[in-house]
Amino acid sequence: MKKWLIAAVLVFLAFFVWVPLWLLISGSLMGAEEMAQNLAPVLSGGDGFATWPIIAQYPTLRPYIELLLDTPQFFIMFWNSCIQVLPIILGHVVLGAPAAWAFARYNFRCKKALYSLYIVLMLMPFQVTMVSSYLVLNELGLINTIWSIILPGAASTFPVFIMIRFFTTIPDAVTEAAAMDGASPFQIFWRLGLPLGAPGILSAVVLGFLEYWNAMEAPLAFLENQTLWPLSLYLPNITSDNAGVSLVASVIMLIPALLIFLFGQKYLEQGITSSGMKD
């Protein structure tokens, strides 16, 4: 009985999460006329209230066709997202994993101070560091290039924080045994640290992907050239004329994040738990 009650409450709460997604999908299947008719009171100042049917009255794939076949701008932005997010994630692994390993397994001078600096940087919202980042990137001549997004993202401190938690769970005896067996510090990292810390690395990858795939502030601040904009900036350009296409773009943009989420759900949960925080 109690279980049923809990399930009922959870279903009720889940309903509020699912409704916008459902409306997004049903909206993406509406024709332009149906959309205009439903949203007329909002978009063109007509009388009455805007309506949104649970299922499109005249479902059509026309908005999908329009976006996928007739909107090259969408593909450019999709590609921009890919070439910006993938190197960032690669950077998280290549730069973040060794840094996290060092924090987790070694004692060195100023370790505490450096770790505190990492935490402070991690907790700072983008808006706080935006101006200083802009000035530095501008001096380096990187403003208006994809590197202004990739480099700061790749050197983010958040994945380091996540991975440290996982690396510290590897028993000292295991790495000491490897050292006794003749492994160099790099071999210990490579042959034991990376495989045993894989859940941590994957959680950092999943969380990083979700964060940077949806990021808007940095591209808006550092990329003036709109041909470099990622997909996340396509959506704000919604007007009454292309509302349907925008909904389709939202659905398509959701797909990679959804796939990453589904494949990495286990690691994502571990990552969120280990970081003790939720973005």
Add this chain to the structure above:
Amino acid sequence: MVNTNQATDLQIRRVNKWYPGDVHAVIDMDMEIHKGEFLVFVGPSGCGKTTLLRMIAGLEGISNGEIIMGDSVINKVSPKNRDIAMVFQNYALYPNMKVRENIAFPLKMRRTEKREAVARITEVAEKLGLSALLDRKPGALSGGQRQRVALARAMVRKPRLFLMDEPLSNLDAKLRTEMRREIVSLQRELGVTTIYVTHDQTEAMTMGTRIAVINEGVLQQIGTPQEIYKNPSNLFVAGFIGSPNMNIWDARIISKDGKTLLTVGNAHIPIPEKMLAAVLGGTSLKVGIRPEHIEPADASDPEAILMNIRLIENTGREVAVFLSAPGMPDLTMVTNANYAGQPDQSASIKLRCDELHLFDAKAGFRWDNG
């Protein structure tokens, strides 16, 4: 420094270890470990035995002193270059690798030729009964099997020195006894010098060719199990080694009717001449006697002491009789299994005076030389 003794494999020369906060974990440790011997470091938890082992392994820095292997000081040599294999308390297997890869790891790190590596892995796996488990991951093995893999990984390298840090402490009693015998026979077969750390004195007595008893970072005594058992050099060793513990009580030497006697609470026992000579000048004494050196006596025996039986522990082979009496120290007697006494009955006992151990009550050192 050159090794003066050909039979010595490892020398520990006045080694000290300080931890931050002025914790002196190992104090002036000095010993020689002979080629092929099985030396056991034994002592209570926190006595510094594992720290010393880790210093030999190179996993812990040496604050002061020297560790010499063969002819060279190895203080600064990294663990991987010491030719030492170690078996850890919690096995420390590589969980991401199969048993075969675990055993192969040290060979791989040393770039051993593949054919030779395969041959060695097969040989060691057969010896330890692991052939059928080679493709399993450590997570799918029992505690005893994991322990064997850890041993195999150490053995496959054919190192100069084996270090074992309480390797049996996570196993159940039966398996522990089995593995104890297995480790000893493997060590004898391979002839590799071995240092074994334990807090279990039974393990130390049954496994070691020599035992080093350590307490509070200080080496108390080193010798064969028999030497240590028969002639403990101080009160700590006397109390630590042996089960049930040695009976120890505060005693005085008195003269009565022209005889020199030793007090046992209210009772008196004669003291052998040679002991008397050794103890002259010692005012406060502690006297010890092993439980098996107390025996049942006739009540009519003039040297008999009357006590009450508090508890009897029968192991089948022998009985431990726990005795007490007003004005007397508690005593434990180990005797024949068909001993007839029962709890709450009185019992006459006799101490074998030639088996007494005399210690200084304050400093704890031994007065007589055994």
